[in-house]
Amino acid sequence: MREITYAEAIREALRQEMVRDESVFLIGEDVGRYGGAFGVSYGLVDEFGEERVRDTPISEAGIAGAATGAALTGMRPVAEIMFMDLTTIAMDQLVNQAAKLRFMFGGKAKVPMVLRTPGGSGTGASAHHSQSLEAWFVHVPGLKVVMPSTPYDAKGLLLSSIRDDNPVVFVEHKLLYKTKGPVPEDDYTIPLGVADVKRPGRDLTIVATSIMVPRALEAAETLAQEGIEAEVVDPRTLKPLDDGIIVESVIKTGRVLVAHEACKTGGVGAEIAARIAESEAFDYLDAPIKRLAGLDIPVPYNRNLERHMVPQVDNIVAAARELVG
Amino acid sequence: MELERDLCVDMLSTMYKIRFFEETVDDLFARGLVHGTMHLSIGQEASAVGSVFALRAEDYILSTHRGHGHCIAKGADLNLMMAEFQGKETGYCRGRGGSMHIADMQGRNLGANGVVGGGIPLAVGVGLSLQMRATGEVVMCFFGDGAANQGAFHEALNMAAIWCLPVVYICENNQYGMSMSTQRAFNIDRISQRADSYGMAGVTVDGNDVVAVYDAASEGVERARSGGGPTLVECMTYRWKGHSKSDQERYRTKEEIAAWKKKDPIKRFRELLVSKGTLDEQEVARIEEEASRTIAAALEFAKSSPEPDVDTILEGVYA
DSSP states (O other), X not given: OOEEEHHHHHHHHHHHHHHHOTTEEEEETTOSTTOOTTSTTTTHHHHHHHHHEEEOOSOHHHHHHHHHHHHHTTOEEEEEOSSGGXXXXXXXXXXXXXXXXXXXXXXXXXXXXXXXXXXXXXXXXXXXXXXXXXXXHHTSTTOEEEOOOSHHHHHHHHHHHHHSSSOEEEEEEGGGTXXXXXXXXXXXXXXXXXXXXXEOOSSEEEEEOTTHHHHHHHHHHHHHHTTOOEEEEXXXXXXXXXXXXXXXXXXXXXXXXXXXXXXXXXXXXXXXXXXXXXXXXXXXXXXXXXXXXXXXXXXXXXXHHHHHHSOOHHHHHHHHHHHHO | OOOOHHHHHHHHHHHHHHHHHHHHHHHXXXXXXXXXXXXXXXTOHHHHHHHHTTSOTTSEEEOOSSOHHHHHHTTOOHHHHHHHHTTOTTSTTTTSSOGGGOOBTTTTBOOOOSSTTTHHHHHHHHHHHHHHTTOOOOEEEEEETGGGGSHHHHHHHHHHHHTTOSEEEEEEEOSEETTEEHHHHOSSSOXXXXXXXXXXXXXXXXXXXXXXXXXXXXXXXXXXXXXXXXXXXXXXXXXXXXXSTTOOOOSSXXXXXXXXXXXXXXXXXXXXXXXXXXXXXXXXXXXXXHHHHHHHHHHHHHHTSOOOOXXXXXXXXXX
């Protein structure tokens, strides 16, 4: 199968869905001629025009509100917020409006929109352009939260997200944009709420999200040389969360490490750990559940400090050894 | 506007229905029969009715926390509305929304909104949707003077203007954002002046004169429908009742309230119609009485409606 980048996979999903469905349109800052800050929508304005690939002023609340209002009245907008840090400016529209309208209106409205946004550190962009705020959205009833780690998943999950009748926060990762992987040219979907075992193993489970998935897979290679077989599970969708596959894996391995980039306190890892502890897998645990996550600090600028804040391959290897040892 | 008889009957009747609906729910609250709070628009009926009557049935509205009037003016079924107010399963939102979130998707009322200014950006999206689908429909978005100082107001009005969207923004300036008077909250005389800074049409009208409101709103609707872009209409009005049920009225005087009550928009319209000979005294009295009966019937419907079944509590979160 041909290999394309994560960014190209997202662009291909957007393009194919815009061809297939006239109600789909893109809206966000610099998504047109500029191609988006990370080039994801590059070229789409030439094919679909400025109305369907709509540049906006720097108005994040306006973008989120525009997407919500359009979705409420028959369109399927895909909004882009240039950096996940800036979703904070759009919070009222996302949390109070998009997420709740359906329920508040007695189930009589629907809000089929996607809000794409890149999270994550590692680019030296410091505290206002590097955060991983997915846990904020996971906490909100009415939203779905998707966090792909591979080009293949990115395309299939984005097509599902656009076709979903609910508001979906689609969290991309800046460091993944240039990573390559096999992606079918055809239109295919990956259902939301289904985790994926990225590598089978018997000795411990590593539940990893987004950039932690490739890091966990690299760590698993090192561990394998030491005779430790790690099973890497990628939830892919944080809400709804596929407890089933995670619990099944933990029952098999008896040990679990949860790894994510976001700050540890109140992070998604806490929710995953709690679900494991509440499940039948609890009786199979041979060691306490371990979390590996970002330090509870704003993202620092200095390269070494920035790297130190977030779990790296070595940290995952060390934590796994500790868990198995 | 021409004081065309059928239209005037409908407008006066709607104003009375709003007044009686709110007096009825105010009374329910006073008797301890209401769960939660409410925001009454008594005294502001002309701004709701004059604006919404400038629309066609297929046009959309976005309302506010003080939205009973907009909802009734858009043609809501009063039974379903009263049932929603009382949290009943038969209500517009199956009792999930309540006074602050009544929506009538079929009637193209996209809902009241609990967040001050929350609907202003939504109107941009609705306007985009209508423009992209070339439906010829327009959206009217209500908000109060308080909302005009939210950041979202700035973002949204600018977007509506640059994209020439079919939106009519109606600012119901009732002089206070809760207790904060417009004199303290603004350093400009008229909120409609802000339209200039977005390059859109803006006008301030006497919001207690239903004819003036209708004319200004009609001009905005016509502009929106013909591709001329958005309009900001500011209706100068006054709420007779407190902000919500917690209001102790410490920030305004009895004299001020009494002075505004003399400008009652319903009495004013009624007297105009009689003096012009559009309707006679007997006819307006009958309109008033019928409106009152409709509200009484709605109250009976709501009372006899079932509560939502707790087993259905999870419904409607996701599609």
